[in-house]
Amino acid sequence: MYNPVSTYRFQLNSEFTLSHVDALLPYLQQLGIGTIYGSPIFVSTPQSGHGYDAVDPTRINPEIGTEAQLRTLTDKLHDANMGWFQDIVPNHMAYHPNNHWLMDMLEKGPRSRFAHFFENSQSSLFFRDRIEAPFLPDALDKSIADGALRLNYDYDRLVLQVQGNTLPLKPESYVAVLQAGAGQPNEAVQELATQLDQMHHVEEPEALAEAWAEFQIQFGALMKNEATGAFIRSAIGAVNKSPEALTALATSQHYQFRTEPETRREMNYRRFFTVNGLICLNMREQDVFDAYHAYTKELVDTGVFQGLRVDHVDGLYDPKTYLDRLRNLTGPETYLIVEKILQADEKLPEGWPIEGASGYEFLAMLSNLMTDARSEPAFRDFYAGLIGNDVSVHRQVRDRKAYFLSKYMGGELDNLYEYFLAQNLATETELNSLRIGQLKQTIAEMLVRCPVYRYYGNAMPLPNRDANALHDILAETTAIRPELTDAANLMLNVLLTHPQTADTDYNARALKFYQRLMQFTSPLMAKGVEDTLLYTYNAFIGHNEVGDAPERHGMSPDEFHATMQDRQQHWPLAMNTTSTHDTKRGEDVRARLNVLPDLADEWLSEVRQWLDIVAAENPSEGKYVGIPDANDAYFMLQNMIGAYPMPGEGDDDFENRFGLYMEKALQEAKRHTTGWTVEETYHEGIRRFISRMFDKEGPFWARFTPFHQRVADFGVTNSLVQTVLKCTCPGVPDVYRGAEGWDLSLVDPDNRLPVDFDRRQRDLTALSAQKSVDWAELWQHRFDSRVKLAVLRTLLHLRRDNPTIFADGEYIPLAIEGAYSRHVLAFMRRNDTDCCIAVVPLYVAQLATAQQKTDVLTIDWQDTRIKLPDNAPANWTNPFTGETVTDTLVQSLFSAVPVAVLLSRTS
Incomplete structure (x- = not known):
């Protein structure tokens, strides 16, 4: 492997x-x-x-x-x-003219070699009717009247073009177009019509493909002929001048035109989430x-x-x-x-022949480890008071998913309902006993109450994990919505009880419905939670992240150790990810945000004063009401403290980036939007708010700057903790482009901006030229990111030179003794010949503030030490400094840099 x-x-x-x-x-x-x-x-x-x-x-x-x-x-x-x-x-692939498989299907319909390649009515009874082409700017008649939909010639074929999209005409439609030409068609055109008629009777896809390819060559050649080309162009022009002819042509294809709003109510191909431009493969x-x-x-x-x-x-x-x-x-x-996005207690199916997941679960574990769970009540109470609402996160998850399902996935819900009926899984008597709408509402509840992205049962009866989850989902449905009890009981019988004794045919049909259902729980979770709730529930946005959850607020070291031991046992080569192209915030934003729970009282006091300042600067908005509302204002302040560039490093066009970020955040939140567009009055209020925040002569900036500097400084240590754990815990460390330096990016497209590789190469070259790293100099200038680069480089080389320790070595939790044991985490990685120890501080802002220290390296750790197993080596090497270490007092381990790794090799 x-x-x-x-x-x-x-x-x-x-x-x-x-x-x-x-x-x-x-x-x-x-x-x-x-x-x-x-x-x-x-x-x-x-x-x-x-x-x-x-x-x-x-x-x-x-x-x-x-x-x-x-x-x-x-x-x-x-x-x-x-x-x-x-x-x-x-x-999935793009629904695009350059997708030749798809265009061939749209052109030839069921006679295409690729008719079954995509998820639509030509590949599954789950879908009905001709595939939608959701590109109209308005209703078909208005789009034609406005000239938005036109017939054209494009690359040896006739096409319908609308809003930059090009869709092929089916072969049968060419005759109707040619008949619209001015004057008598010449012999060449008549020969084309004869060929088209002959092709109409070709059923075998390969034969049709061959004949059509030959026809296109001839058609393209004839278009270059002066007389024939003029005739065909006149036919195209005549059709475009006739709304009736163009309408007849547009409505007789293997596809049917739709507007984007119509696809929110009905949809007859499977999309990636709700992106019309991405069609799923069969x-x-x-x-x-x-x-x-x-x-x-x-x-x-x-x-x-x-x-x-x-x-x-x-x-x-x-x-x-x-x-x-x-x-x-x-x-x-x-x-x-x-x-794969795993929920808090969810595990990957062990039967999958893979090395693991792409690392979002690891990202979440690190973030929770660095969050002091004791601060949760303060954050929750403050937030509830601020927004005047104490609805549980669980309820809000359900509500956001239900909202998204009703607004944007109505077509998918209808398809599931009709598919259930088509599978004949219930008798007419059972179905008729239900009130109108009960069954469809129950299917909707199954979607929105699914607690994970999906389950994976692929045989009936369902495996225990699926069966137990489905039972719980339907029990919750009947408890919350007792009017759906009869339909929920029917679903229990269909999917759980009857398959225990049913024949193979019934179970095959029941499984078809169940597996289709599971294909839509994940997009609903992604869109309802990742792309909605994570922008609307803002008690502490440090956990509003892909793979994490807003209801999580901390993880004990013991829990972390147990999870890592399980990871080493089952998925030792899974990815250890901290930033990706899909994360809501860069890794160093999260690391900095996790300082706030350490300073909960101070942070929440600052927020109150910041809000008072902003409200005072805009008295027409009242105490704190108006635009933005308190929820969005608090969201912005948290993002500001988390993502604003390091002190002394320039603002990196941050005000403009932040404005663009907030525009996307408001769109995703869908609280102040019409369709996908942010209401202009609210948007303008956001822009004014941002302008006031960034007024560097104003009172907000005067208070924000010193607090930001403190939080950013403690955030540096959290970033180094994150780097050490990523490189030494079970799994494969993944570095997202540029994140060897500070990654203070926000959600895409912000996290896809160009990386300054020239600077990173200069910094790395300078570090590599040193015989020994000058950690004192790096720490003194820690805001410039070279300290992170140096730690990462050291650990990546350590892994490269000692791969078996990290791929195969045991994960052994180490006990911490002394005054500040709760502020340290340590573990050993060990194989038959080598040992490695990682030691990191926890909640350092809390400890430093208690000791009135401004520099983490000056914290007095007193007698805090790492307790090693009896059979542990006596001598260790610190790869950061090259020094020999014989004592595990934390004070000495954190003397050069506030994280430590020790290596002992006997081979």
């Missing part, structure tokens, strides 16, 4: 290509990186910034580079004992799997890719079967990871 040792994530696009990666290889080697982790690399929509909108999985995106470049690059990696780990997206079919992965397999087999990360595994119909196929395709040595 390939061990990545460590990964470095690049976001590849037209602005950052394989050439840029190639130029950075010496830097990555110097940093100690083991494996490059590439964002999706196959052909995507033009100028895609991320690559998750693929149009062709059989070629490298030319905007990024060529296959030859990639192979040359990976040859260099292999020479340096490095590898390439590739992100793939089997769940990956459960073997030939679809084979076609999509053919090029990936070639790149794995020829040594280009050593590992694959599977994006959005929860979207797949049967993740276990997919992953089994992928493992069989790529072989036992390929490193396989899934993007």
Whole structure:
């Protein structure tokens, strides 16, 4: 099995290509990186910034580079004992003219070779009617009247174009167009009509594809002929001048035009979440799997890719079967990871043939470890008083999901209801006994009350985990909504009781419904919680993060140790992630926010005064009401303290970035929006609020600056704690592009802005040139990020030089003794020959404030020490300083830098 040792994530696009990666290889080697982790690399929509909108999985995106470049690059990696780990997206592709599989299906309908490649009515009875083309700016008749929808000739075919989207005409429609031409068609045009008529009777997809390809060549040639081309163009013009003809043409295709608002109420293809421009693949079919992965397999087999990360595994119909196929395709040595968001007590299915998840659960554990749980009541009470609302987070999760389902996923709910009926899982008598709407409402409750992203049962009767969860979901439904008791009991019988004795046919039908249901619990969780609740429930936004949860507020060291021991036992090569392209805030924003629970009383007092200042500057808004409301104002203040640049490091265009961030945050919150647009009056109020916050001559800035400097300073230590744990805990440390320096970014697109690699290379070159690191100088100038870079570099080299300790070594919690034992966490990693100890401080702002210290290195740790096992080595080396260590007093361990790692080698 390939061990990545460590990964470095690049976001590849037209602005950052394989050439840029190639130029950075010496830097990555110097940093100690083991494996490059590439964002999706196959052909995507033009100028895609991320690559998750693929149009062709059989070629490298030319905007990024060529296959030859990639192979040359990976040859260099292999020479340096490095590898390439590739992100793939089997769940969906772009609904785009460049997606030739999709265009072929839209053109030929059920006679297309690719008719079953996508999730729509041509591949599953779950969907009904012709696939929607949701690109109209307005109703069809108005779009035609306004000239927004037009017939055109494009690359040897006739197409309908609307708002930058190009959709092919079906072959049968060409005759109607040609008949609209001025004058008598010449012999060539008549021959085209004859060919079209003959093709109408070709049913076999391969034969039709061949005939149509030949027809297109002829059609394109005739368009270049002066007489014939003029005739066809006149026909196109005549259709465009006739609303009736254009309407008839538009409504007779293998697709049907819709507006975006209409897709919120009805939807007949599966989308990625609710993104109309991303259509899901029918990956459960073997030939679809084979076609999509053919090029990936070639790149794995020829040594280009050593590992694959599977994006959005929860979207797949049967993740276990997919992953089994992928493992069989790529072989036992390929490193396989899934993007999977785990809830607090949720575990990955152990039967999956993978190395683990992409690390959001690890991110959440670190963040909770650094949060002092004792501060939770203060934060909750303050927040409830501020907004005048004490509704539980659990209730708000349910409410946000229900809101999103009703507003944006009504079509998906209708499809599930109709599919349930179509599977004949209940008798007419049972269905007729229910009141109108009961069954559909119960299905809705099952979706919104699902406590995790999804379950994975792929056989009836369902496994215990699924069955128990489903029982609890329906019990909660009847407890909260007793009027749905009959429908909930019916669902219990259909999915849990009857399958125990039912025949194979019934269970197959019940499973079809259940697996379809599970495909929609995850997008609802993502959109209702990740992209709504995390912007509306703001008691403490440090845990409003992908993989974490706003109701969480701390984790004890004992809980952390137990989780890490389990991780080492089951998923020793899972990813240890702290920032990604999808995180709501950069890793150092979260690290800084976790200072606030240490200073809870002081922080909440500051917030009260800041709000008073802002209200006083805008008296027409009253005490603290108006725009923004108290909830949004508090959200902004937390983000401001967390993300504002380090003292003395410049503001990095932060006011403008913050304004753009708030615009997106308000859109996601959906509290002051019409559709997807923020109400202008409220938006203007937000802009005024931001302007007042950033008035550097004003009273808010005078109070904010000294408090920000204190919090930022303590945040540096939390960032180093995070770095040490990422590199020494079970798992593979992942560095998001640029996060070897401070990552004070906000949600995308802010976290995808260009990285100043020139500065990072200069800093790393200077560090590498030193015989021994001058930790005193680095700590003195800690706001410039070099101290983080130095800690990370040291640990990445330690891992690279000692891979087996971290891949195979035991995780052994170490006891802490002395006055400040609750403020320290330590553990040992040990294999047969080597040992490594990691020691980090916890809640340092609390301790430093109690001792009236402004510098963490001056904290008096008194007699606090690490208690080592009896059989532990007596002598250790500190890889940060190179010193020999024989005593585990925390005071000496934290003398140079406020984190410690010790190594003992007997081999």
